[in-house]
Amino acid sequence: MKIATWNVNSIGVRLPHVLDWLKTNEPDVLLLQELKCPDEKFPRAEIESAGYQCAVHGQKTYNGVAILAKHEIEDLKTGLPGENEQSRYIEATVQGVRVASIYLPNGNPVDSEKYPYKLAWFDRLISHARTLLAQEIPAVLGGDYNVIPEARDCYDPEGWTNDALFRLESRRKLRELTYLGFTDAFRAFNDKDHQYTFWDYQAGAWPRNHGLRIDHFLLSPQAADRAEDCVIDAKPRALEKASDHTPVVLTLK
């Protein structure tokens, strides 16, 4: 079973890339973030024509997450327990695997209300992740976590020290989540430094390989037992009109 995650930075603009990628890679599930469109404007017909069902939790202009799947999408849940003014979480079961598409708040600037909002949102995710773990099922939490886990996941860690993506509080929250019993799927299969999922549009970040690893798959023990591989597919980042993020692909037995 192949499950991918991709922050597309507008599904409207990126639809051709997404359709091409689905056709070439044929994942069973594709988790999307930053749709930047309300539910009624999601290009459902085009994606269904490509052979994928859609579960969408959209929002006008900002945020928005979705689950695309070749097979039936069951027991859909949108939002985390509590306030869901921003569409950042969707979860469902596909072929017996509980999958979630997550778009964690960015949190910059750190001296604004956005940073405590990020940390509070993280706490809600951690709380919900506990209940998922208690079910002892294969659970795959994929998405844009907006956290650089370690210095080796950043081209210039010193320069990012005080950024919301690399601040100690943000990294501590990600560790708190993983230490509940989740596995960072990418790091289970790849120990190389400087493996990135995001390159800024500015300052030639892509050609200079000035990237960040901020898109992650966290696996429950039952999912980790089935994991066969996890890779970053950097090819879409090189396309014209690319998203600033690129897909991460998880393979389960």
Place this chain on the structure above:
DNA sequence: ATGGCTTTATGCTAAAGA
């Protein structure tokens, strides 16, 4: 580098992203 791109919107400048 001084936000250097990209996207969206009761749009034509401003805010957000990371």
